[in-house]
Amino acid sequence: MAHIVAPSLLSADFAHLGEAVSMIDRSAAEWLHLDVMDGAFVPNISFGFPVIKAVRPLTKKILDVHLMIVKPDRFIPAFCEAGADRLTVHYEACTHLHRSIQAIKKEGMKAGVAINPHTPALLLEDVANDIDLVCLMSVNPGFGGQKFIPNTFRKLDALRELRQRLGANFLIEVDGGVSHANAKALIEGGADVLVAGNSVFSAGAPEKAIAELYAQ
């Protein structure tokens, strides 16, 4: 499968958010990654419903919403209403993960589960056949522009093995520290979706940086 690039809006200039969304809309990117942080699950606060609602009418791209919040079940219908196409919750934030996944799918969204760098991929074994995506965190969540953690490659191997063994269909998304320096190796390692924030928005020509992530 050809890989997908999902630029993360977290690294955009928030004073000119509309322009950042337009840039992504014009670009080759198929998804737009939106990082929601609550200051409890992660040591940072980003944005929530009003921003997602404002972004929604500006693009037809798939809105890939990554929830870094505690007890996400409280807000699943509201994220659907705000315009999310795909909703990813953290393994570490869900006491009843199976229930959360079903609740996301009930709203008609694609369900993803994110795992922190310390969480073994094998812990997803009993939900692997229920989910549409695994978001492999390649940094500790909370901030853009962090350094990629190389152990991610081992986890990519483990996830691919798990998917094959169980005949599961989830996409593997790598999130954090993705750039032109590691994109090719990640794709070769089995990443289906590359999230890129800093490497896109700090580039002189962000649209070109997105195209280059596709060309790997």
Ligand code: DX5
């Ligand atoms: C980190 C977020 C990421 C972040 C990626 O907590 O989940 O999506 O925006 O940003 P970069 O590509 O700058 O590491």
Ligand code: ZN
């Ligand atoms: Zn993210």
